[in-house]
Amino acid sequence: MTKLTESQSQAIEAAAFRRLLNHLDNNKQVQNIELMLLADFCRNCLSRWYMEEANAQGHDVTDAQAREVVYKMPYSQWKENHQLPATDEQMAAFNAKKEAKNK
Template identity: 70%
Template structure:
């Protein structure tokens, strides 16, 4: 496999990940953070960082829209539920443990 083919496969896998997340909007970002240590917001930050590394002008909102497939404010309004006390406690405990490392 050459570098171009590798890049094409990686891009296809990334698009499939975004489609999977889009088709599973019921999975909340905090749940992703607790289970996988990343979420849709992380992906948008990584996307933005990749653009910046390549001197591609992109705003935070544009990066989020690329990941969420809609404006973030719309996704948040229509799909984001308030975090439960249990989720927040688990997230805070995980964050505190990471800081100790």
């Protein structure tokens, strides 16, 4: 592999992040609870990480602004149009996973 400069590496990482956001946007049927159960992160995690990194670098980014970057629309609109209620089974699995982490 070619040795990348820090700038080149950051550009590639940014492009990969944009592809991930586009992939999630193109697969709105995939619910956050499903992502949490399978991958231990969701769109909200991505938006929180985005906000935390922006703030760490001195940029005043709110939770709502970060979520709009990730969801490509206001979070309230995404929830209204795309989010389904979690099933009892999904919530039980989520709570069991969370409990196992805390042990």
